[in-house]
Amino acid sequence: MSDNSDVxxxxxxxxxxxxxxxxxxxxxxxxxxREEKELPVGEHPFQLYSLGTPNGVKVTTMFEELLEAGYxxxxxxxxxxxxxxxxxxxxxxxxxxPNSKIPALLDRSGDTPFRVFESGAILVHLAEKFDxxxxxxxxxxxxxxxxxMWQMGSAPFIGGGFGHFYVYAPERYKYPIxxxxxxxxxxxxxxxxxxxxxxxxxxxxxxxxxxxxxxxxGNLYHGAYNRCDIFLSLDEYENVGRWVKTIDKRPGAIRGxxxxxxxxxxxxxxxxxxxxxxxxLFEPVRTRPDSL
Ligand SMILES: N[C@@H](CCC(=O)N[C@@H](CS)C(=O)NCC(=O)O)C(=O)O
Numbered sequence: 001m002s003d004n005s006d007v008x009x010x011x012x013x014x015x016x017x018x019x020x021x022x023x024x025x026x027x028x029x030x031x032x033x034r035e036e037k038e039l040p041v042g043e044h045p046f047q048l049y050s051l052g053t054p055n056g057v058k059v060t061t062m063f064e065e066l067l068e069a070g071y072x073x074x075x076x077x078x079x080x081x082x083x084x085x086x087x088x089x090x091x092x093x094x095x096x097x098p099n100s101k102i103p104a105l106l107d108r109s110g111d112t113p114f115r116v117f118e119s120g121a122i123l124v125h126l127a128e129k130f131d132x133x134x135x136x137x138x139x140x141x142x143x144x145x146x147x148x149m150w151q152m153g154s155a156p157f158i159g160g161g162f163g164h165f166y167v168y169a170p171e172r173y174k175y176p177i178x179x180x181x182x183x184x185x186x187x188x189x190x191x192x193x194x195x196x197x198x199x200x201x202x203x204x205x206x207x208x209x210x211x212x213x214x215x216x217x218g219n220l221y222h223g224a225y226n227r228c229d230i231f232l233s234l235d236e237y238e239n240v241g242r243w244v245k246t247i248d249k250r251p252g253a254i255r256g257x258x259x260x261x262x263x264x265x266x267x268x269x270x271x272x273x274x275x276x277x278x279x280x281l282f283e284p285v286r287t288r289p290d291s292l
Contacts, residue, residue, distance in 0.1 A: 020170030026086045031098060037090030042077030042268055045109035049081050049093060050102045052261035054215035055155070058119045059103045060267070061211050061256030062126050062133075067270065068252045071130050073109070078267040080260045120152040123208040133208045144202040147209035150190075155216055157183045167225045181232060184220070188237045191217060195239035199246075210247060215257070218244045249284040258282075 016029055041047055046063070050056035066074035081087040081102045088100040097104040097117035105116045107125070116125045124145075127134035135141045161180035165173060191213065194201060201209045221237075221244045223229045235241065247253050259267045263276050276282075 021164075022084070022168040024170075026084065026089075031100065032089075033091040033094040034086065034089040035091065037087075037092055039090070039092035039096070039106075040079055041106075042079075044075040044077045044268075045073065045107070046076035047106040047108065048076050048078040049096060049104045049106075050078060050260050051081055051083055052257065052259060053083075053102070054159070054219055055101070055119045056103045056260055057215045057257045058212050059105065059122050059126075060259040061215065061253050062123055062208065064255040064259075065211070065250070065252030066126065066130055066132060068250075068255075069132065071132065074126070074130060075269070076267070078259045080265045118152070120148055120212060123148065123212060127208050133206065133211070135202075135205070135207070140203055140205075144207040144209050147194075147201040147207075148212050151209065151212040151216065154187050158187065158216055158220070162228070163225045166228060166231070185232055188217065188220075188232075188234065188240055191243075192237040192239045195243050200243065206247075206250075210243075211253075214244065214247045214253065218247065245284075254282055254284065 018024060039047075039049060048059055048063070050059060052060075060078060063074055063076045063078075081093060081104075083102060087093060088097075088102060093104065094100055096106060096115045099117065101117075103117075103119055103122060105122045105125070107114055107116060109129075116122045124134065126132070134144055157180060161176070162184045165176040165180055169176075191201065198204055200206050201213055217240055220228055220232070221234050221240060229235070255273060258264050258273065258276060258281050263278055263281055264272055266272075273282075
């Protein structure tokens, strides 16, 4: 028996309807550009078009980790794409990512500029280009790519599933919240059991798999989605907690999560971090975000 009063009987053929909820104003069942809008281009080899959400922060963290490690060729301009205002449907952005989702990268480091979209593809591209945080040989390489793809495949259950129904949907419905709370906890348990055996996800070294998984699991662990850490009893996952707190302290992770947020809408050089007014953002233990 469902607890919801308005049980839905699907019509024979589905048609879009105004559903309410936080993304209902921008989402449509069609792809492609909705308006002509060029993207700005800065002076660095890499142009990132993104937002400070977990998928976006994966890439800014990777750039900041590269720069922290001394790879000065990894300088980048990060431009904010306001997804709640529909910037992802401008023609310039759609040329970079036909799927209209942040993050999207324009690599101008060689003779011919090219695009890379999907956060996981961008991480692999940068890791290979700089030979950084992705082991060259197997089994460590296979293990890293496996955990990276695990994260890419599971993020929609956490964000589009649990986060959507627990926070963004116009009302709280028991069935989807139960379903995705269960799946989110199961995913935490997968990571927790792995992290009982190894320091980082793919072994004892920090890799791009950790960057990808930390932006999601770390955010929830720290209370995103209206303190879902309490709702989901995330303190149970002690190995995830140890791993999150270790990565919390990394300068690259700290800087990565500031870029393309209100605190730093655009990033064009490391000096931009000096202009951030709220210095508490640079502390390893974050205040718990209300919602992401
Ligand atoms: N699989 C994609 C997912 C990207 C994604 O879902 N981006 C969200 C923000 S975190 C977005 O741009 N949403 C805008 C929309 O759905 O219109 C990736 O990892 O890059």
